[in-house]
Amino acid sequence: MAKPTTNTFPWSGSQPWDVDVLVVGGGPAGLAALTRLRWLKTMNPIPLSVVLVNSGPLGGLAKLGNSILTGPSLAFPAGELVARLKKDLATYPAPIITQTVVSVAKKESLFITTLADGTTISSISVIMACGMLDLRNIHSFWQKGVTATFGNRANIGAILKKELSASKKPLILGGVHLLQLREMILEINPGATLLIDGKTQQSNENTIWGTLDHIDRNAKEMRVNIQTEKGVVSLETDRIVIEFNSLELKRPALPQGLVARANGYLQEQNHQGLYIAGDCGGPPFSAVVALGEGTKAGLSAYRYAHEFKYGSPAPLFAYYGDDSVGADTTDDYQLQDEDIPVHLLDHWPPGADPALWPQLDGRTAIGKLKKTHKNIYAQITALLEQRAITLCPRRDHT
Numbered sequence: 001m002a003k004p005t006t007n008t009f010p011w012s013g014s015q016p017w018d019v020d021v022l023v024v025g026g027g028p029a030g031l032a033a034l035t036r037l038r039w040l041k042t043m044n045p046i047p048l049s050v051v052l053v054n055s056g057p058l059g060g061l062a063k064l065g066n067s068i069l070t071g072p073s074l075a076f077p078a079g080e081l082v083a084r085l086k087k088d089l090a091t092y093p094a095p096i097i098t099q100t101v102v103s104v105a106k107k108e109s110l111f112i113t114t115l116a117d118g119t120t121i122s123s124i125s126v127i128m129a130c131g132m133l134d135l136r137n138i139h140s141f142w143q144k145g146v147t148a149t150f151g152n153r154a155n156i157g158a159i160l161k162k163e164l165s166a167s168k169k170p171l172i173l174g175g176v177h178l179l180q181l182r183e184m185i186l187e188i189n190p191g192a193t194l195l196i197d198g199k200t201q202q203s204n205e206n207t208i209w210g211t212l213d214h215i216d217r218n219a220k221e222m223r224v225n226i227q228t229e230k231g232v233v234s235l236e237t238d239r240i241v242i243e244f245n246s247l248e249l250k251r252p253a254l255p256q257g258l259v260a261r262a263n264g265y266l267q268e269q270n271h272q273g274l275y276i277a278g279d280c281g282g283p284p285f286s287a288v289v290a291l292g293e294g295t296k297a298g299l300s301a302y303r304y305a306h307e308f309k310y311g312s313p314a315p316l317f318a319y320y321g322d323d324s325v326g327a328d329t330t331d332d333y334q335l336q337d338e339d340i341p342v343h344l345l346d347h348w349p350p351g352a353d354p355a356l357w358p359q360l361d362g363r364t365a366i367g368k369l370k371k372t373h374k375n376i377y378a379q380i381t382a383l384l385e386q387r388a389i390t391l392c393p394r395r396d397h398t
């Protein structure tokens, strides 16, 4: 599948939205949601269209360290959990846009998500899975110039000493609570700079308020570009230390349009169709929680968008009981003509036969339908363009 960019996405079409579900963040939560939206079950509910917008590496923070899930017997060494999640994504691909989401707003019944380059994408549903930090390309330097404060917080002095002593001009990245460690840090290393992720205050000596934009490396050092209130500041450093404790206490600013709690993490929103999964919803910060919440958000968004799009409840046994079982006289539920959404009928593709739509249910082979429907491929193309149906490409079918 060609890599989408903001130039090629949103796809053109006359549907009033660009994509059924948009996922923000590609860590364990976002990847779990994405997979659940592409792979629901072998019982063939119709897959919806979905796009992932992710500013960091696929896998998010789980790319950096081990992922011990419930305990030592259910643990993945660094990167392995991500490799498994990516394997499913390779089989059930979805477009991925590498960008930062700057705002999410609900306009009437649709969500409008704005990306850093100004592109907007409209969708029926949005899943927020943007973790505790906009990671950008930090992972490329992990353990190669970028490290973190690990260990018992009672020993934070010793931990900082270990991380900062050998460095000439370290940059310590954290949330606003990092200021509590300012004196201790400067005592250990007077050449240190604190980067407080946020734009609310003026920068001063040894302390910059801003958002890490990008890291580059020359032979000896790293050059860090930081977005501040007054524009981009460029800084050279030989070591970046992430202070996770301060980030856990207060999350840096989220995309605009969303409601945050006092600790900066997302609180349940009033908007129907908006789901929150993983670290961005607050503690406990854990990969297994993120996977669980991502799965739940994926299925919830599926149900919401299915009902919105087709006007009928999603058949999702064995995740949700199906109360239509037995109420129907036929043994096997088929999509009905009357399930066609009204707006879709208004924009029905020329040349496409409405009787074909309910038969494209994932159970009936195209080869069989070909016998009774002329120009079936042209009709399918037209329906795809209208996003009435969604193609779920599979490796074994290509």
Ligand SMILES: Cc1cc2nc3c(=O)[nH]c(=O)nc-3n(C[C@H](O)[C@H](O)[C@H](O)COP(=O)(O)OP(=O)(O)OC[C@H]3O[C@@H](n4cnc5c(N)ncnc54)[C@H](O)[C@@H]3O)c2cc1C
Pocket (backbone or CB within 6 Å): 024, 025, 026, 027, 028, 029, 030, 053, 054, 055, 056, 057, 058, 059, 060, 061, 062, 064, 065, 066, 067, 068, 069, 099, 100, 101, 102, 129, 130, 131, 132, 133, 134, 135, 136, 255, 277, 278, 279, 280, 285, 286, 287, 288, 289, 290
């Ligand atoms: C070193 C280390 C070891 C860990 N060990 C464990 C462990 O053993 N067991 C465990 O359960 N957990 C562990 N964790 C925690 C676990 O990795 C996280 O809880 C988990 O990754 C959270 O998943 P997430 O999808 O919610 O967010 P993340 O993994 O943080 O992913 C969020 C993604 O969203 C992107 N993003 C952020 N803002 C935006 C935006 N505005 N627009 C677009 N994209 C955005 C980020 O760049 C990132 O790619 C560890 C973490 C670290 C750092």
